Amino acid sequence: MEYRLGIYEKAMPNEYTWRERLEAAKKGGFDFLEISVDESDARLARLEWSDGEIRELYDLSRSVGLPIETMCLSGHRKYPMGSGVPKIRARSMDIMKKAIRLADGLGVRIIQLAGYDVYYHESSTAETRERFIEGLRISAEWASAYGIMLALETMENDFCNTVSKAMDFVRAVDSPYLQIYPDVGNVSNATPDPCGDLLTGHGHIVAAHLKETVPGVFRDLFYGEGQVNFPAVTSALWDMGVRRFNAEFWHNGTDRVDERLSTASIYLREILDQKERRWA
Numbered sequence: 001m002e003y004r005l006g007i008y009e010k011a012m013p014n015e016y017t018w019r020e021r022l023e024a025a026k027k028g029g030f031d032f033l034e035i036s037v038d039e040s041d042a043r044l045a046r047l048e049w050s051d052g053e054i055r056e057l058y059d060l061s062r063s064v065g066l067p068i069e070t071m072c073l074s075g076h077r078k079y080p081m082g083s084g085v086p087k088i089r090a091r092s093m094d095i096m097k098k099a100i101r102l103a104d105g106l107g108v109r110i111i112q113l114a115g116y117d118v119y120y121h122e123s124s125t126a127e128t129r130e131r132f133i134e135g136l137r138i139s140a141e142w143a144s145a146y147g148i149m150l151a152l153e154t155m156e157n158d159f160c161n162t163v164s165k166a167m168d169f170v171r172a173v174d175s176p177y178l179q180i181y182p183d184v185g186n187v188s189n190a191t192p193d194p195c196g197d198l199l200t201g202h203g204h205i206v207a208a209h210l211k212e213t214v215p216g217v218f219r220d221l222f223y224g225e226g227q228v229n230f231p232a233v234t235s236a237l238w239d240m241g242v243r244r245f246n247a248e249f250w251h252n253g254t255d256r257v258d259e260r261l262s263t264a265s266i267y268l269r270e271i272l273d274q275k276e277r278r279w280a
Helices: 018-027 041-048 051-064 086-106 126-146 163-173 184-190 194-199 230-239 257-272
Strands: 004-008 032-037 068-073 110-114 149-153 178-180 208-210 244-247
Touching (some): 004 257, 018 032, 018 051, 051 086, 110 126, 126 163, 163 178, 184 208, 184 230, 208 230
Parallel strands (some): 004 032, 068 110, 110 149
16 A cells, blocks of 8 residues: 555544454554553553563454554653653653553554653743753664654644654754654644645654644544645645554544544545645
8 A cells, every 4th residue: 555544542432442442443444553652540551561461462453454553652741751850750761661662562663752841740941841852862762772763743732833843852862763743733723834834844754643623622523623634734744755644533432433433534545545636
C-alpha cells in the first residue's frame, strides 16, 4: 500500500479485551493500532508488564493480523520532563525508559511524546524548557539503542501547539531519533495556516494524527463535525513524503463501535486514496 492508516486505541471501549480491540480495528478497515500509555494508573501499569505479557500481546496482534505500530505516550502530562521537582522528573524518565522497552517488545516503531514541559502544578519557564530539552536529549539516546523513533505531538497549549514550535526542540536535540508527529486538529486550532505550519517540519514529520477540532474544542468530535480541512492538510503531508497516518477520536459511549470505526476509515481513505492532490 502507498500509505498506512492506524486507529487510536481510545476509539474503542476501555472494557474491550485486546483481542476485541484488534479485531474491531481490523474489521473497521485499519492497518495498525496505536496503543495508549496515558497518565491513568491502569495504562501506566502497562510499563510494568513482564517480557511474557508483552510477547503474548505481540503474538496476539500478529495472529489477528493487526499489528501495534505506534504508541501515544501521554503519561508525561502527570510526570513532566521539565518539572522542577526531582522525584517527578525521575519518574518521567523512568516512564520513558520503560516505554521504550515496551515499544521494542510490541514492535512499535514510533512513540509519540506529548509536547509539554510542565502541565498541572507548575508554570512554564526558561528552566522548565531547558529541563524538558535535556530530558528529550537523553530519551533520544535511549531510543537510538533500540532503533525506535520518538516524535513530538503538537498539543493544545501555547508551549508546543505548532510544528514550527516543535521544530525548535528537534533542532535543540539534533538527533535522528527525535522527530515530529503532529496532530492536525491541534495545529488547525493554533494557526490560520495549518498547511504552511506543517511545511516548517519538512523532512522531520514521521506520522500524523488526523483529528477533528473546532476553536477551543480539542477532542470528542467526529469527522465532519469540525473545521479541519483534511484534504488540504493531508495533501501538505503527502507532498512532504509522509505516508503514516492515525485516526484519532474517542469512544462516545454508544454501542455503535463497529459503525464508527468503519465510517472513520472510509472517510479518511476517500481522502488519502486520491491520486491527485492539490492545495486547497
